[in-house]
Amino acid sequence: MMGFWDLVRLELRTLLADRAIMLTLFGGVFFYSFLYPQPYLHQLPREEAVVVVNDDGSQLSRQLEFMADATPQVKLVARVDSLTQARQWLLTGKASGILHIPRHFYRDLMLGKSVTLSYAGDASYFLVYGTIAEGLAQAGGTLAAQVKVARLLSQGEALPQAAMGWNAVGLNVVPVFNPSMGYVNYVVPAVFVLILHQVLLMGTGILGATQNQRSGRGEQGYWQQVPVLALLLARTLVVGGLFVLPVTYFFGFCLDYYGIARTAEPAALWLFTLPFLLATTWLGVVLGALFTRRDLPTQVVLISSLPLVFLAGFIWPLELIPTPLNWLAQWVPSTPAIEGFLRLNQMGAEFSQVSRYWWQLWGLALLHGGLACLLLRWRQQSLPVAKVTSVTAASQAR
Amino acid sequence: MGREWRLLWQDPFSRALTSWIPLLLIGLLCWIFSAGLARDLKVGLVDQDRSTLSRQLAFSLDASAGLKIAQHFDTIDEGTRALRGGDIYALVVIPNHLERDAREGTQPQVTVFNNGQFILIAKLVNAALAQVVGTLNGQVGVLAAMADGKALPGALGQSVPIASQVTALYNINSSYAQFLLSALLPAVWQILVVLYGLNALARTDRLGLDWTTRGVWFGLWRTLLPHVLIGWGWGLAWSLLLFKGLGYPMQGSWLVLTLGLGLASTACVSMGAFFYGVIRDPARALSLAGAYTAPGFAFMGVTFPVSAMGDVAQFWRSLLPISHYVELQIGQTNYGQPLTAALPQFGALLLFLLPLLLVVRRYQPQAHAARQLATKEPES
Numbered sequence: 001m002m003g004f005w006d007l008v009r010l011e012l013r014t015l016l017a018d019r020a021i022m023l024t025l026f027g028g029v030f031f032y033s034f035l036y037p038q039p040y041l042h043q044l045p046r047e048e049a050v051v052v053v054n055d056d057g058s059q060l061s062r063q064l065e066f067m068a069d070a071t072p073q074v075k076l077v078a079r080v081d082s083l084t085q086a087r088q089w090l091l092t093g094k095a096s097g098i099l100h101i102p103r104h105f106y107r108d109l110m111l112g113k114s115v116t117l118s119y120a121g122d123a124s125y126f127l128v129y130g131t132i133a134e135g136l137a138q139a140g141g142t143l144a145a146q147v148k149v150a151r152l153l154s155q156g157e158a159l160p161q162a163a164m165g166w167n168a169v170g171l172n173v174v175p176v177f178n179p180s181m182g183y184v185n186y187v188v189p190a191v192f193v194l195i196l197h198q199v200l201l202m203g204t205g206i207l208g209a210t211q212n213q214r215s216g217r218g219e220q221g222y223w224q225q226v227p228v229l230a231l232l233l234a235r236t237l238v239v240g241g242l243f244v245l246p247v248t249y250f251f252g253f254c255l256d257y258y259g260i261a262r263t264a265e266p267a268a269l270w271l272f273t274l275p276f277l278l279a280t281t282w283l284g285v286v287l288g289a290l291f292t293r294r295d296l297p298t299q300v301v302l303i304s305s306l307p308l309v310f311l312a313g314f315i316w317p318l319e320l321i322p323t324p325l326n327w328l329a330q331w332v333p334s335t336p337a338i339e340g341f342l343r344l345n346q347m348g349a350e351f352s353q354v355s356r357y358w359w360q361l362w363g364l365a366l367l368h369g370g371l372a373c374l375l376l377r378w379r380q381q382s383l384p385v386a387k388v389t390s391v392t393a394a395s396q397a398r
Numbered sequence: 399m400g401r402e403w404r405l406l407w408q409d410p411f412s413r414a415l416t417s418w419i420p421l422l423l424i425g426l427l428c429w430i431f432s433a434g435l436a437r438d439l440k441v442g443l444v445d446q447d448r449s450t451l452s453r454q455l456a457f458s459l460d461a462s463a464g465l466k467i468a469q470h471f472d473t474i475d476e477g478t479r480a481l482r483g484g485d486i487y488a489l490v491v492i493p494n495h496l497e498r499d500a501r502e503g504t505q506p507q508v509t510v511f512n513n514g515q516f517i518l519i520a521k522l523v524n525a526a527l528a529q530v531v532g533t534l535n536g537q538v539g540v541l542a543a544m545a546d547g548k549a550l551p552g553a554l555g556q557s558v559p560i561a562s563q564v565t566a567l568y569n570i571n572s573s574y575a576q577f578l579l580s581a582l583l584p585a586v587w588q589i590l591v592v593l594y595g596l597n598a599l600a601r602t603d604r605l606g607l608d609w610t611t612r613g614v615w616f617g618l619w620r621t622l623l624p625h626v627l628i629g630w631g632w633g634l635a636w637s638l639l640l641f642k643g644l645g646y647p648m649q650g651s652w653l654v655l656t657l658g659l660g661l662a663s664t665a666c667v668s669m670g671a672f673f674y675g676v677i678r679d680p681a682r683a684l685s686l687a688g689a690y691t692a693p694g695f696a697f698m699g700v701t702f703p704v705s706a707m708g709d710v711a712q713f714w715r716s717l718l719p720i721s722h723y724v725e726l727q728i729g730q731t732n733y734g735q736p737l738t739a740a741l742p743q744f745g746a747l748l749l750f751l752l753p754l755l756l757v758v759r760r761y762q763p764q765a766h767a768a769r770q771l772a773t774k775e776p777e778s
Contacts, residue, residue: 019679019682020679020681020682020684020685021681023682023685023686024685024688027685028685028688028689031689032689032693035689035693035714036693036696038697038707038708038710038711038714039696039697039699039702039707039708039711039715040696040702041707041708041711042706042707042708044706045702045703045705045706046706048705090567090733091733091735109559109560114559114560114561115559115560115561116560116561116562116563117560117561117562117563118562118563118564118565119562119563119564119565120564120565120566120567121564121565121566121567122567122568122732123566123567123568123569123572123577124567124568124569124577124700124728124732125699125700125703126569126572126574126577126701127701127702127703127706128703128705129566129567130521133564136562136564137562137564140560140562141560143560144559144560147559147560148559151559167505167535167539168500168503168505168534168535168538168539169451169455169496169500169505169506169507169508169531169534169535169538170505170506170507170508171507171508171510171527171528171531172507172508172509172510173509173510173512173524173527174509174510174511174512175512175513175514175520176481176511176512176513176514177513177514177515178514178515178517179514180514181514181517181520183517183702185514185515186514186515186516186517187696198692202685202688206681210681293411294680294681295597295600295680295681295684296411298681298684298685298688299411299415299593299597299684301688302589302593302684302687302688302691302692303419303423303586303589303590303593305692306427306582306585306586306589306695307423307426307427307430310427310430310431310578310582311430314515314516315516315518316430316431316518316574316578317436317439317487317516317519317522319437319438319439319440320431320433320436320437321430321433322429322430322432322433325426325429325430339484342484342515343482343483343484346515347481347482347483347484347513347515348482349482349483349484350479350482350483353479353482353483353484354483
């Protein structure tokens with residue numbers, strides 16, 4: 001009779017000996033921690049190239065050009081004569097936006113008419129378009145304010161009031177939790193949780209599927225005889241226990257290195273990590289038990305990644321995700337985990353505010369754990385058949 | 399080639415991967431973004447003024463298509479807590495004396511705390527807010543000017559001296575669905591097609607089949623071509639769905655796009671074969687192929703522009719077939735570029751055939767041994 005710690009030792013040895021699992025669990029995490037934030041390191045696009053079509057040519061229109069160029073978002077790269085030419089600049093990729101100042105811009109403003117400034121950005125790239133629109137709106141708004149102040153002054157308003165009075169109500173938008181609206185802060189904390197989730201699923205999945213594959217070939221292994229509960233616990237202890245290292249590396253070193261907010265108390269973070277690790281490990285065991293070839297779990301996890309990112313609610317608002325899909329996504333630990341970790345660690349929520357995600361993770365842990373036991377038992381019971389066939393095959397060969 | 403089709407059919411997982419799984423993924427992603435335009439995003443409100451104007455503002459906020467006031471708070475602290483817990487995406491604070499200050503022309507500020515952790519959502523909220531407050535200002539300004547006895551056109555000019563007309567080129571409705579789907583589907587497709595190439599070579603080893611007896615190049619061609627064709631077929635399928643079915647703009651030539659899809663499919667299969675060929679262990683090869691393809695969407699340069707990427711990121715991006723294909727796709731569908739403009743991308747995609755040289759090298763000894771065996775056999 002094998003003791004529990006013998007079982008743990010065997011599982012550990014299997015894990016450490018399997019180069020594919022080690023490569024996935026540790027190599028993958030390390031590689032992604034370097035690679036994934038790379039595109040976003042500059043946080044935001046700046047100085048996007050814009051061509052200007054100035055049909056007015058007045059001093060005021062030149063001033064507007066100057067103001068647009070002075071914004072951090074926009075850089076004027078050329079002044080062209082017509083919109084057709086401007087379009088050519090866009091098509092050849094030399095510019096991403098167009099600013100059009102209409103004829104009689106100055107005259108109409110002086111006559112007190114409302115003039116319309118038109119600008120356009122290449123919305124093939126939304127971020128580029130948004131940046132250009134933001135910069136040009138800012139420049140236009142500033143000029144509009146100056147014009148309005150001049151008008152109010154000419155009507156005899158006092159200066160302080162005129163300076164303020166160009167709009168009845170001002171809008172002061174303050175981004176919180178990520179004040180610079182930078183992309184590293186936006187993408188990295190959420191995607192890192194998903195990476196941990198996917199990598200852990202792959203590792204545990206490969207481990208289980210490999211044992212099934214070996215049983216299928218008629219090999220004898222400790223996983224065929226031991227009680228399933230002990231097997232599950234040993235595996236959880238080994239895989240989940242070792243995985244604490246990558247988790248610490250991500251939540252500690254990486255978030256700090258990339259300058260991402262870490263507002264949660266370590267104790268609260270670990271408290272939240274516990275059901276996340278359990279639920280994910282056990283889903284991984286389920287995945288492993290389902291397959292009899294060790295190359296399959298990785299593929300399943302791989303193709304599920306992109307849908308899971310967009311179902312997690314940090315990019316596309318949950319309110320806009322169709323209800324059935326949102327419901328389905330709740331059965332995967334990554335969904336409540338991403339929601340919970342972001343609130344706890346980046347947005348500074350109290351633990352009680354993420355408790356529903358915490359309980360959901362515990363629920364998923366219970367569900368996937370139970371399922372894992374059933375499937376492991378099923379694999380053990382379906383084994384004798386394999387053994388018999390392999391024995392007959394062997395005797396026939398003889 | 400017939401043998402490869404048969405093997406594919408007999409492998410249940412690969413059969414699923416080439417048949418219903420792509421269909422499921424395409425359907426799933428299209429469904430996620432089926433709402434298209436943002437509506438009823440939850441915001442919280444702290445109204446410290448409780449005046450006619452503040453109530454008017456609150457009403458316009460709630461009535462706007464993009465926003466919904468989910469909760470009213472008495473204090474900013476309560477609102478902030480809800481914001482931290484993610485119950486609301488933004489907190490709108492209407493200050494004391496809003497109406498009085500607005501009437502006196504000292505421009506009171508409505509402060510909005512917007513959750514910058516969810517950038518895309520924050521932008522949707524911002525746009526909706528700016529619209530609501532802008533409209534309110536227009537109404538208040540025009541009313542004030544008309545009270546001064548101005549006629550309407552002049553009054554309008556008085557309140558908004560410079561109006562602006564912003565155009566989102568190539569995506570007139572600023573549809574996120576169009577923007578994200580036309581990048582997401584290629585990214586998912588790249589993962590699938592790389593898997594096709596990898597699985598094809600892995601399968602022959604697993605089954606102990608030797609495909610090199612008639613030369614490695616010939617064998618490789620026979621093994622991989624069916625997968626290139628299947629990948630190409632799925633590429634055409636989602637392209638037709640996006641640019642015909644969903645009616646997203648398509649200014650260019652279908653011929654160039656089809657050719658690009660074919661080359662991209664070839665490049666992806668080649669990369670998959672490369673990962674397997676150099677390692678000859680499916681599990682480890684998959685681990686590498688996963689690391690290679692999974693971040694493809696981030697590196698593609700659609701959600702975050704290439705011009706803002708660092709050198710390392712740009713280098714990694716150039717190693718992914720799909721980033722070249724997406725450039726070609728945008729050039730065709732959006733800019734309507736001629737064939738000549740697509741040549742650099744065609745060239746880049748063809749370069750992905752080079753890794754096959756390594757695969758061939760790797761299988762050469764085996765082919766050699768097989769050939770020797772084949773020539774010896776008749777003698778014995």
